[in-house]
Amino acid sequence: MSLDPTTMLTLTIALAAAAALYLAIEWRSVREPSLLFWSSGFATISIGSTLALLRGSGFLLIGIWFANGLLVTAHWLFLMGVARFTETRLSRIWFLVVVVWVAMLLLPNDPSWSKIMMLVNSLMVSLVTLRASFLLRPHGNSLSVGAVQLRYVLLIHGVFYLMKALSTILPGTLIDLAAFRGEIIQISLVEGVMAVMLIALSMTGTERYRREKRIARLAARDPLTALYNRRALEVRAPRLFEEVSGARPGALLLIDVDHFKQINDLYGHTAGDRLLVALSEMIRSILPEGALAARLGGDEFVILLSDTSHEQVVHLGDVLREQFYQNVHQTFNTPQAVTLSIGANLFDQPPSSLAALIEQSDAALYDSKRGGRDSIRLIDRTTPGSEVLPAS
Template sequence: MAFDPLTMLTITIALAAAAALYLAVEWRVVREPCLLFWSAGFALVSVGSTLALLRGSGLLLIGIWFANGLLVTAHWMFMHGVARFTETPIRKVWYSVFAIWAALLLLPGDQAWSKTFLVVNSVLVGALAIGASLLLRPKAKSLGEGAAQLRVVLLGHGIFYLCKTIPALVPGTLIDLAAFRGEIIQISLVEGVMALMLIALSMTGTVRYRREKRIERLASRDPLTSLYNRRALESRAPHLLSGISPASPGALLLIDIDNFKQVNDLHGHAAGDKVLVTLGETILSILPEGALAARLGGDEFIILLSNASSEDILQLGDALRTEFQSVVALQVATPEAVTLSIGASVFEQPPADLAALIERGDIALYESKRGGRNSIRLADNVISMGAA
């Protein structure tokens, strides 16, 4: 029963159709382009398996050539979906599989036809599956456990199809595609059902991981500047602050934009948003490794550093003020220069809580504002003053 071709093809049709429908529904929710390609691939498998049933009625062109052509196309769609997921362009050489498949129509219908057909089909499907697997190799950023599983499943599926060519090359091996006769064909039908389930589950896990990461990012990032929001800062700060000691002091920089109201009043809130984005980009460009930066709200930003000193704060603050002012001066014109006031605090012990640390920085920031703006004030001491 398990190796009966009719049974295995019926199971394949049902599983592929279900996977195609599920991935299409998922696409309506998350709008990941890869889902459309994967859904289309499973739909082609379902249609191709249905057509494969017709070979028993003597319709060999439709039941063999056309049905297996849809299988090859389905794997090309799987690969294209992986490419879209990993944002990797597909090499033009992969489009040649369709020309190779079309050339099979020129094969003479002799006794070696089934073997030749099986070899070409297996090589094309195996190459596409392995190619898709290689696109999922670990890169600088993790693609998630689902992608890792999909990579292994596609690799194993591709290797199996390449191994299918070995029996076809052995003299005397029985391979009859018209009647589903031959041990390798029976095994292939079973492997197809197993691979179908594993690939569908892996694809679902792959997209689910990206969706969860996207939700996590939306929950932790300021939507305008892409810096952490206050909630994310409060959850990540304890780890950074726990390593603070006299040998490795920490520092906080509380940053406020001078004359920001003039930007909104004279040029509108779109211009104000652009200034905020500029500050966020400037902070990210100079942020030391291991430091945290966040937008607290409005035009107030914060940077937390470990292993810092007054000299480090001076260098970082001056670089931030200089870079920001030079860029903004080209974006908007205001009666008074759009600059930065910074209140800083250096500490040698982990603070009781982040709020107390921010309050201390806020006092220094107020002193910076009152002292003429465009300056950096460290607690009760001025460590840098810019031109008012």
């Protein structure tokens, strides 16, 4: 198969159409705006390349002006997709790309127009593509493999179009857009096919990675409070236990809402859910660095601490109880006070399992309930005796 312009455009049409279809199907499944923009970009390339075939039949306005305009539009759609993917708000100046291209219709009809059109067209494609690559730079977190690949493919593609624009001003350069003549045009057609293929693979890989990460994140979170669920806590707890020693004790706080049923009975389950969400937000606000928090189910929560002390555990529990009481007192009127009971376990040796640690803390929680509720009871295993102590 010879790499003539017709063959290269036909390959571009097929690859871009396939990419557009695949991304559109993905968009229907996950409704990510970035996918819709990228799919539209590839569809635009497919249409533009089809129109470019018409220039050989003498349809220069459609085959050149419209086709090249659609090429710019496609890369602008890629930029919009990357902006949505990175959650970046673009300046309105990027919307002037369309205005600039419309002005291209005023080009004079003489031999110089091919160079002028390629210069302006290449510069616009280069600018939007390089901007898209810049948006994909890491922001504190490492990028996925697909996003890194997309970043560099766009970077190389943008640099190529910048060099293509510069080549048009070299003396003696042959550029004939009407007949696809000129070495730079031939190279551009080959690069276009490769770029379409690599950009499509990078975009699909990027979105697939983010979708998989989102699924994994949702599977690890309680759907109501967005705290970790018990399974996720069991996965993450062993790493925290490894850091526990005599010099760096750990602690588990088992938290239960006293008389929570009253909220559901008097104000409805929606109000009960709002209270649990409010409690989860309070837990997040006081959570020390490196600590873990989870909702075990119902109105029962867990906080797992590392490198802590008896005093710090008690202080954290008291702050949480006070914040919760103030919130409930201002929002709900119940016959019995809706408060927090906390059973805590301070340890300086890694426990046999998270389940065993929760079971020990449950004994302290039961003691808190039996002692009148709205209190914290602490099992301090860093001292001899390991008795349940009335911390507050």
